[in-house]
Amino acid sequence: MNTADYRRTRRKNRRGVLVALIVALSAAFSLMAMPAMADEVNVDEYDNSIIGNVKLESVALEGVLLTISGGGYEVEVATDADGRWKVGVPDGDEFTVTLDENTLPEGIAVIDEVGDDDTPNVKEAMIGPSGSTVMNFFIGRGERNVTSFFDQFVERIVNGVNFGLMLGLAAIGISLVYGTTGLSNFAHAEMVTFGAVMALIVSVDLGWPVWIAIPLAVLLSAGFGWSLDAALWKPLRKKGVGIVQLMIVSIGLSLALRYTFQYFRGGGTEQLPGSDSPDIPLFGSVSLSQTNMISMVISIVVIVIFAWWLVKTKIGKATRAVSDNPSLAAASGIDVDQVVRVVWILAAAMAGLAGVLWAYFRPGIRWDMGAQILLLVFAAVTLGGLGTAFGALVGSIIVGVLVETSSLFIPSDLKYVGALGVLIIVLLFRPQGILGRKERIG
Amino acid sequence: MDILQILSNTGSSLIAPATIGYALAALGLAMHFGFTGLLNMGMAAFMAIGAYGYAISILTFGFPWWGGMLVGVGGSLVFALILGIPTLRLRGDYLAIVTIAAAEVVRLLFLTTTFDKYTGSADGLSGYHESFRAFNPIPDGTYGFGPWEYNANGWWVRIFGITILALAAFILWAVMRSPWGRVIKGIREDEDAVRALGKNVFSYKLQSLMLGGVFGAMGGIIYALPASVNPGVYVTSLTFFVYTALLLGGAATIFGPIIGSVIFWGVQTLLSNLLPAMVNVGLLPFMTTTQSQTVRFILVGVALMLLVIYRPQGILGNKKELTFVK
Numbered sequence: 223m224n225t226a227d228y229r230r231t232r233r234k235n236r237r238g239v240l241v242a243l244i245v246a247l248s249a250a251f252s253l254m255a256m257p258a259m260a261d262e263v264n265v266d267e268y269d270n271s272i273i274g275n276v277k278l279e280s281v282a283l284e285g286v287l288l289t290i291s292g293g294g295y296e297v298e299v300a301t302d303a304d305g306r307w308k309v310g311v312p313d314g315d316e317f318t319v320t321l322d323e324n325t326l327p328e329g330i331a332v333i334d335e336v337g338d339d340d341t342p343n344v345k346e347a348m349i350g351p352s353g354s355t356v357m358n359f360f361i362g363r364g365e366r367n368v369t370s371f372f373d374q375f376v377e378r379i380v381n382g383v384n385f386g387l388m389l390g391l392a393a394i395g396i397s398l399v400y401g402t403t404g405l406s407n408f409a410h411a412e413m414v415t416f417g418a419v420m421a422l423i424v425s426v427d428l429g430w431p432v433w434i435a436i437p438l439a440v441l442l443s444a445g446f447g448w449s450l451d452a453a454l455w456k457p458l459r460k461k462g463v464g465i466v467q468l469m470i471v472s473i474g475l476s477l478a479l480r481y482t483f484q485y486f487r488g489g490g491t492e493q494l495p496g497s498d499s500p501d502i503p504l505f506g507s508v509s510l511s512q513t514n515m516i517s518m519v520i521s522i523v524v525i526v527i528f529a530w531w532l533v534k535t536k537i538g539k540a541t542r543a544v545s546d547n548p549s550l551a552a553a554s555g556i557d558v559d560q561v562v563r564v565v566w567i568l569a570a571a572m573a574g575l576a577g578v579l580w581a582y583f584r585p586g587i588r589w590d591m592g593a594q595i596l597l598l599v600f601a602a603v604t605l606g607g608l609g610t611a612f613g614a615l616v617g618s619i620i621v622g623v624l625v626e627t628s629s630l631f632i633p634s635d636l637k638y639v640g641a642l643g644v645l646i647i648v649l650l651f652r653p654q655g656i657l658g659r660k661e662r663i664g
Numbered sequence: 665m666d667i668l669q670i671l672s673n674t675g676s677s678l679i680a681p682a683t684i685g686y687a688l689a690a691l692g693l694a695m696h697f698g699f700t701g702l703l704n705m706g707m708a709a710f711m712a713i714g715a716y717g718y719a720i721s722i723l724t725f726g727f728p729w730w731g732g733m734l735v736g737v738g739g740s741l742v743f744a745l746i747l748g749i750p751t752l753r754l755r756g757d758y759l760a761i762v763t764i765a766a767a768e769v770v771r772l773l774f775l776t777t778t779f780d781k782y783t784g785s786a787d788g789l790s791g792y793h794e795s796f797r798a799f800n801p802i803p804d805g806t807y808g809f810g811p812w813e814y815n816a817n818g819w820w821v822r823i824f825g826i827t828i829l830a831l832a833a834f835i836l837w838a839v840m841r842s843p844w845g846r847v848i849k850g851i852r853e854d855e856d857a858v859r860a861l862g863k864n865v866f867s868y869k870l871q872s873l874m875l876g877g878v879f880g881a882m883g884g885i886i887y888a889l890p891a892s893v894n895p896g897v898y899v900t901s902l903t904f905f906v907y908t909a910l911l912l913g914g915a916a917t918i919f920g921p922i923i924g925s926v927i928f929w930g931v932q933t934l935l936s937n938l939l940p941a942m943v944n945v946g947l948l949p950f951m952t953t954t955q956s957q958t959v960r961f962i963l964v965g966v967a968l969m970l971l972v973i974y975r976p977q978g979i980l981g982n983k984k985e986l987t988f989v990k
Contacts, residue, residue, distance in 0.1 A: 396774075406757040440978045463973065466756050467705060471913070473904050478965025485951075485958045597768050600761045608758070635776045642765040649762055650750040 224426060261302040268310035276305045278330060278361045288327045290347075300325075313397045317347045326361070333362040371630070377508045378626040386622020387521035388583060389595065390586045391576035392616035393602040394528065395569030400564050401545030401609035402558075403455070406464045408472045410573055410599065411592035412479035417443045418494075418581040418591060419483055419575025425495055432495050440574050443449035447570020450475075451563055451619055459562075476593070484589035491586035494578070498585075516581045525577060525615060528568070532611055535566055546607055575601075598625065598638065601645040607655030616656055623644075675811030677933035684825035685711070685887030686881030690910040690921030691832050697907075697964055698915035699840060701852030703760040706747065707769035707880050707906055708925050712898035715888035716774055719789040720757030720782050726830040738879045740881035743770070744874040748947065752869045764900055783895075790892035793817075803862040809985040818890070825886040829922065835840050837918045839875070848872055899984040906964060908968045914978030935960040 239396035255536050264600040265271060266407060272290055276283045282305030290309050295317075299307045311317055321332055321343040347357045383586070396410045420442045425435035458468060510518075532538040543551040544561045553560045581587045601620040606613025621641045628640035648655070677683060689707055696704040697732050717736030721727040727735065751762045777785045800820040809812055815824065839845050850858040851865055886895070905928070913924025939956035942948050947955065977983045 406761065458973065461973075467972050467976060469703075469757055469760065470907065471969050473907070474965045474968030474970075474972065476965070477901065477904060477968065478962050480963040481958050485955050485962065486953070497956065597765055597900075601765060604758070604761055633776055633778045636778065638773055639769050639772050642769050645765055646750060646762060646769075649754065649758070652755060653758070 234606050243519060246473060249603070260462065261306065262308045262310075263297050263299045264310035265308055268312050270311050270313065270349050271307070271308055272311055272319065272347050272349070272355050272357050272542060273308040274319070274357045274359070276301045276321070276359065276361060278327075278632075279595065282306075282582070283326065283330075283361070285325060285635045287322040289322065290317050291320075303328070314347065318344060319347050321345045321370035322358050330361060333360040349371060362445040373508070374630060375627065378630060379623055380504075380508055380510065381514075382617060382623030382626030384510070384518045384622070385526065385583060385626060386619035388517060388576055388579045389596055389599055389602050389622050390618035391521060391572045391614045392595070392599045393606070393618045394525070394611050395572045395576075396599060397606070397609060397611050398545075398565045399569050400603070401611070402548070402562050403459065403468075404558070404607075405455070405468045406465075406600075408469065408596065409475040410569070411596035412476050412483070413443065413447065413570050414580060414592035414595070415483055415587075415589065416446055416570075416592075417577030418587045419487060419577075420574065420585050421494060421578045422487075422492055426492065436575075436578050438570050439578055443573035443574025443577075444567045444575070446570075447566040448563065450570070451559035451566035455566070456524065456559070456562075480580065480590055487589055491588050493586055494581050497582055517582055520575070521579065524572065528572070529612070535616075537561065541565060561605075576613045598641060599657070602640055604645055605648055605655055607657045610657045613655055614658030666941070670934065670941060672811040672890075673937050674930055674934040677929045679812065679822055680825070680929065681821050681825055681886050681890045682926055683929040684822070684829050685883040685885075686884030686906055686909050687829055687922045687925035688825075688832055688886060689880045689906045690883075690913070690925050691829075691836055691918075692876035692883065693906055693910045694917070694921045695872055695876030695879065696916055696919075697835060698917070699845070700848050700854060700869060700876075700908070701756070702752070702869060702873060703756045704763050704873065704876070705760045705900070705903055706763035706770075708898045708900060708902040709743065709747075709767035710740050710877045711878030711884030711887065711902065712767075712770055712774055713743050714788070714884030715784060715893045715898075717881070718885045719792045719888065719893045721807070722792040723789060724782055727795075732792070732795075733882075736881050736885050737878050740877040741874050744877040745870070748870045748873045750756055752866055752873065764903070767898075767900065767903065771895065771898050774898070786895060788892055788894040788896075791934065795848075796820075821886075821890045828882055828886065832882065832924065833918055835875075836879075840918070843926040844868075844871075847876065873951060899987070905964060908971070911968065911971045911976070911978055914981030916982075917978070917980045920978050920980040932960055932964075935963070 243407055266525070274288070276286045276288075283301065284301055284303050284305065286301045287298060288301075288304070289296065290311065291297075292311070295312050297309050297311075299309050301307045308350055323343050327331075343359065345357060345359070347355050349355050392410065393416055395413070396407055399407050399410070417439050417661060421432075421439035424430050424438050425432050425582055428435075430438075454471075455468075458471065464470070486659050496513055501509040501511050502515065503509040532541060540551065540556045540561050541564070543554070543556055544558055548558055551561075578593060580591060584591065599618070602617035603614045604617070606615065606617030606618060621644075624644060625637050625641045629637040632640060689711055693704065693707055696702040696707075714736035717739040718729075720733040721732040721735040722729065747763065747766050751759055751766075754762060773779070774783045775785060778781075779785070797817050797820065800816055802816040802819055802823075804816050806813060806815050807819055828935065835848065837979055841846070847858060847868055848859075848865055850863075855865055858868075884898075906925075909924040909928040910921050911924070912920075912927055913922065914920030936957060939948070939959055940953040943951060943953050943956045951959070971978070
């Protein structure tokens with residue numbers, strides 16, 4: 223799981239009053255004015271260059287370190303007495319410019335001017351056809367960590383619940399499939415990706431509006447689940463293949479599907495329309511983007527409908543009966559095959575929806591996006607108790623909140639470690655999970 | 665399309681360090697999965713611990729090469745203990761999920777920038793060859809014929825790797841025909857029956873996990889020996905690929921894992937050379953060269969499914985010997 227591209231939207235409190243913006247001088251102008259004074263690195267070696275000017279209230283900051291990297295190339299540059307810097311870069315169109323905040327004077331920081339950037343001191347520079355680009359940062363007085371701990375904590379919990387609900391959609395599906403068929407389905411990750419990729423194809427490639435694309439993607443996912451069951455899992459069940467074998471088949475299926483996505487969509491990240499919606503402040507410093515709010519509402523509505531279905535309807539009750547004891551359910555006249563078919567359709571549909579929501583949350587669609595959260599989903603399911611639908615939901619929200627809040631205490635590239643570590647520890651003391659029953663661990 | 669070059673690359677891959685590394689890891693999995701019935705999905709972590717243990721102890725602490733290998737192997741023993749004590753009481757599929765999670769934890773710990781000083785985070789580690797190459801008894805020069813032509817260092821890595829692999833295969837063969845091995849197979853067939861005989865099943869499983877883990881760690885070291893330690897290698901897919909190699913050869917056999925790894929890498933190298941070449945001469949008009957590199961991974965997945973469904977005992981396995989726990 224690549225945590226770097228897993229960006230959350232978060233708004234920084236601009237309480238440490240922003241008093242100055244960097245003077246946005248045009249690159250050409252500043253160079254014409256004082257060409258020889260800028261601290262220049264590798265300028266003669268490469269044709270392309272990135273230039274910038276670090277100033278606070280039009281006072282130049284000297285000795286600020288910047289790192290420019292991309293495509294295996296990395297170079298460090300310090301600003302001169304006029305706050306200028308310039309680096310030559312090799313061919314390639316994207317570079318990352320990182321301003322080392324520790325080299326700024328005390329009480330000064332890079333300010334996030336948009337409001338949804340965790341690391342305003344890191345920027346992407348695109349080299350245009352002119353071969354040169356300007357990269358400036360907003361520098362202002364303020365604490366480097368501008369949000370109070372409590373506000374951050376609340377914000378993370380809100381985000382965590384959102385992430386958890388999304389995980390829950392995927393986890394309920396895995397749990398239902400496990401409960402009714404005994405299969406730990408590793409290919410569930412690819413059912414998540416399938417939903418997102420279908421939404422992408424319909425909305426971007428075909429250009430249909432999002433409100434048609436997403437329901438259509440969910441429908442296609444449901445169809446995908448049905449056809450997987452009909453073409454693969456049902457024949458294997460009839461053949462009497464053991465559950466461990468089935469699990470390894472699902473691993474093979476997961477690999478095959480994952481690389482099939484890569485085959486057709488390539489290795490890059492693509493965005494669904496509307497993934498850059500504005501933030502809406504809620505209370506305190508907590509804000510959520512519009513898409514995140516909609517996604518939360520959708521998750522809750524779907525989960526509530528699902529819960530009603532599972533508890534109240536006849537087929538829902540039959541599902542629970544099959545989960546409990548398939549032979550007994552079959553003996554009392556329940557059509558187990560039909561229940562399993564419905565479960566596969568539902569699981570795939572919810573996984574597809576989770577994929578669309580995950581695409582907005584990450585944000586972006588990649589061939590291995592489902593695999594990135596598969597272990598978190600498994601952690602959630604195991605925490606809640608394998609085979610229990612509501613346990614999966616509880617586990618998901620715990621995992622979601624844990625992942626989001628843990629980065630307050632541990633480095634953010636280790637936030638999945640916290641969740642997976644808790645999974646292992648819980649299994650030590652309560653192997654059946656929170657809502658599971660003892661006999662399931664065997 | 666240069667058929668000779670393609671065949672030469674394929675032939676060369678048959679004894680490549682990566683192949684030997686896979687074979688060792690697959691032997692470890694044969695111990696875990698084939699003989700004991702433990703569904704260890706965390707083999708990538710054992711390999712990572714071996715490779716990082718080796719590289720870090722040389723680069724950071726200045727150990728000689730054999731000291732680095734001992735650290736890697738020792739690390740895998742400790743990991744097996746930490747992993748085994750909480751998880752070995754769990755049933756098959758639970759164990760799979762927990763071991764895969766533990767492997768991911770290990771990978772993220774090696775990948776994080778927090779320990780960049782020791783692990784090199786995303787860049788990995790390299791430049792630890794001096795001590796191992798100083799021990800090379802082969803005089804400088806190029807030896808061999810046809811596809812198998814390497815310099816002294818190339819041969820030293822391969823001969824060392826093949827020696828370790830032969831040793832591991834011998835150890836596995838020897839322990840599996842001992843009384844200890846019979847108890848291990850008994851655990852795979854029926855844990856409760858073995859427990860009823862008064863054996864400490866948990867302790868046997870833990871010993872199996874440790875022995876197989878050592879094989880995995882050595883595999884990781886051999887894999888990293890000629891070049892570098894790259895954190896992108898030790899992903900969960902690595903475990904799945906090693907499983908494919910294992911199931912191809914036969915999970916409950918001694919030579920199956922080795923043959924499986926050789927076939928796995930032979931076919932992988934053949935396809936990775938042949939398919940782009942076929943695209944370039946216009947034989948596969950519907951795909952690009954990039955796509956043709958993805959096809960072989962799709963085929964791994966399909967091969968894994970077909971193997972498990974139609975020939976779960978692998979090429980060398982005996983159908984009567986049950987290789988899948990119920």
